[in-house]
Amino acid sequence: MPARSAARATRTAKRAQPAGKTAAADKPRCGLCGKRSRLTRTECCGQWICDDADSYVLFSYARNSCWRNHRRYTLCGHHYREGHQGRWQDCAKCRSGIKTEMYVYYGTNEYNFEKLADPPTFEPTRCAACNRVIKLATEGYTISRGGTYCARCRPLPF
Ligand SMILES: [Zn+2]
Numbered sequence: 001m002p003a004r005s006a007a008r009a010t011r012t013a014k015r016a017q018p019a020g021k022t023a024a025a026d027k028p029r030c031g032l033c034g035k036r037s038r039l040t041r042t043e044c045c046g047q048w049i050c051d052d053a054d055s056y057v058l059f060s061y062a063r064n065s066c067w068r069n070h071r072r073y074t075l076c077g078h079h080y081r082e083g084h085q086g087r088w089q090d091c092a093k094c095r096s097g098i099k100t101e102m103y104v105y106y107g108t109n110e111y112n113f114e115k116l117a118d119p120p121t122f123e124p125t126r127c128a129a130c131n132r133v134i135k136l137a138t139e140g141y142t143i144s145r146g147g148t149y150c151a152r153c154r155p156l157p158f
Pocket residue numbers: 030031032033034035049050066067
């Protein structure tokens with residue numbers, strides 16, 4: 001098998017945001033994608049974000065909405081929706097209520113303004129048929145008697 005050079009485009013190191021407000025004259029921009037138009041504040045953490053919830057097509061599972069991505073796919077959004085107290089970064093309910101692999105994903109994906117500093121380790125989930133590691137966060141899978149199966153071994157029903 002030819003060794004593919006790192007498949008995922010390594011993001012150039014994110015510009016470290018100096019603490020505090022720099023360039024106050026600068027118009028706010030979406031903390032996730034950097035756009036400057038149609039912004040709103042997140043309800044969970046008060047960050048500037050695209051006011052684009054309406055661009056999401058119902059049941060499409062598209063991830064084209066910054067607003068929705070942050071709300072649906074981060075611990076910050078989950079923590080807020082569940083009405084937990086305190087900070088999501090040290091919330092025991094978030095930690096115990098979400099499967100560790102998903103907890104780490106929700107805490108470290110690109111929909112976060114602030115990522116989980118010290119994500120816990122977890123055993124990867126493997127397909128019960130082919131033993132391939134399944135990334136629960138981004139791949140399709142089915143769970144049935146006998147374990148978790150990847151989409152190649154058990155095509156998804158839809
Ligand atoms: Zn955005």
